[in-house]
Amino acid sequence: MTLKPARGLAVLLCVLSPLAFAQADAVRKPDPNTRVPQGVIHHAATGFPxxxxxxxxxxxxxxxxxxxxxxxxxxxxxxxxxxxxxxxxxxxxxxxxxxxxxxxxxxxxxxxxxxxxxxxxxxxxxxxxxxxxxxxxxxxxxxTAPAAGAPLTLLYFGDTQNQNTSLTTRVIREAMRHAPDARLALYAGDLVSGGDGEDDNEWAEWFEANDPLTTSMVVAPAPGNHEYFEEFEDTPMERRVLGAHWPLQFALPANGVDEAKETTYWFDYQDVRVAVIDGTSALDLGTAEAQARWLDGVLSGNPRRWSIVLTHQPFHSPRAGRDNVLMREHLLPVIKRHGVDLVLQGHDHTYARRGADAAPTPVFVVSVVGAKQYRLSEQARATMRPVGEDTQLFQVLRFDGGRMRYEARTATGRLYDAFELIDEADGKRLVEVTEGRIDERRCDREATLKGRKDRCWE
CATH class of the missing domain: 2.60.40.380 (Purple acid phosphatase-like, N-terminal)
Known part of the structure; x- marks a missing residue:
């Protein structure tokens, strides 16, 4: 009997060996970062908003x-x-x-x-x-946000950054399907890649990928290093400069630290206080101490039951060769002293969760939405759990009185990580939720389509 083409392809894929897959990868070409062909102006502004x-x-x-x-x-x-x-x-x-x-x-x-x-x-x-x-x-x-004490659902996304229309879109839609009641979306920076002459096209595709989320709930992003660019690159005057899109693209609260006014801010949403810090400015522009003083003021006397710090660069990096010392030196003591519950991060294009040294909080999470995928360090495998590679993810957080439930789900909606924080008379308690979780995922590729062995995908 002759197989129909679709069924024949399925059978062929089932019997292909790992070597055959590797050979198939060798002839594939990486997708471009945006869908706009070179020389085409597709995203010009018009009279239509x-x-x-x-x-x-x-x-x-x-x-x-x-x-x-x-x-x-x-x-x-x-x-x-x-x-x-x-x-x-x-x-x-x-x-x-x-x-x-x-x-x-x-x-x-x-x-x-x-x-x-x-x-x-x-x-x-x-x-x-x-x-x-x-x-x-x-x-x-x-x-608008509910009154204090009412249930609240929010979404948290790691870096979107690359191939937004192509590969971020599916994750955003899956997140909205799993959390149709979400009121707030937090983004941990590097929304776009930038620096390639297509900044405006990339922002256009970020909005295309995130539609209709941006108009059905409120969006609170942290700036990433890719929201900056290198001015006078490869000269003695080289410096980081915030890209022109960032302060115009979002209408954010103007209550940040003076040294990073456009990229730090805080707000209260239901029973949660959210503080957004700028890791790039802290690490590269010398504002770590100023941000720490500001963050101390934001968290002092916080009347809200829960607190979140949103930042791009992780305090504990799951990627080899990265060590954000200035953040740990100046900002981490403030976070620990004020008993912050969650520190939501991006930058390292893997998944990793780490708790405090001897306390249930803060819980540190690194996650990624987009196509660029890194490899975990051996230290991350030894000190963080769960961890993951080669996986697009989104997170759903549900607050209900004295209980917060956190779920990390894959691009297809499968449960990857889950835990609960329970606020009791003597403090917060962390309860692991293991039922329904899939196994930890690793990257089996030897190199990306561009030949990079330090990454899993790009």
Missing amino acids: DRIVASPLQAGDAGFAVSWRTSPAVDAPMLEIVVAGDSPDMGTPRQVSSRTQALQTENGDARYHHAVIDGLQADTLYAWRVQGDRTWSAWYHTR
Whole structure:
């Protein structure tokens, strides 16, 4: 009997040896970082609003801020917001003015608009839209943070960075499928790769990959080293400079440390205080001590039951050859002294969890969403558990009174790691959740398609 082509291919794949797979990899070519062919301008700004993203205010129950992009034809457009209703006639919306800034990119001139919407009711579903050139965006729904004590679900993502439209998209959609009630999304930096002349295309594909998350919940990102670029590279004047997109792309709380004003901030969301620090600035621009003093002030007298520090570079790196000493020297003592519950990190493109030396908290996690995958160090295998390679992941965190449940899931939704923190009279207690977890994953490839043996995929 003649096999149909699809079935024949399946049978062939089942009998291929590891050597055959290696040979197949040898003739494959790596995918480009973006889908835009060289010389094509696909993501130029127009009169239609795009790259729309909601971000938290310092008080998450009081409102949120929105950033969006248009062509230069639009100057100081409006945002409209109203309590969401079942009828298409939701009443007369409140109009909120915006602040506009210009940006020149490889895709031409653009205008970025920020609107701050305050004075809202807690735990209320709002409909809102943003204005373009004689047109408006769709109406979007975003619910404000619940009052303290109510349940809260949030998402945490490691680095997205590479091939966002191609390979990040599926992870974001799987995360939203597993947590349809999520109100907040935390990103641990390196949202894009940058530095390749396609910065604007990369940001366009980040928004394409993360749609519709950015308009259905509030987004709080940490800056990564790839949000910076090297000015005067390979000269005595070489220095790190924050990329032009970052302060325009997000309308974040303006309450950070003066030495890193655009890349550090904090906010309260339900029973959680979130502090975002800038590891690149701490390590490369000499702001570690200043950030530590600022973080100490943010965490002092914290009235919230739970606390999270979000940063790009890990305090304990799971990748060989990386050691972020300045962060451990200046910022880690502050985190431990204030009993931070979770430190959510990226940068090392693997999965790894590590607890405190002699206490249930803080719990340190490194994760990755995107296509670039590194290899674990032997020290990480010995000191962290669980660990993982060659795996795209997302995390779901659920807070309910005195209990926090953490789940790390793979791109296909399989449970990779889980634990609970329980707040009791004498402090926090960590309970491992092992039921349903898949085995730890390792990278079996000898090298990437580009021939790099220090990485698993790119």
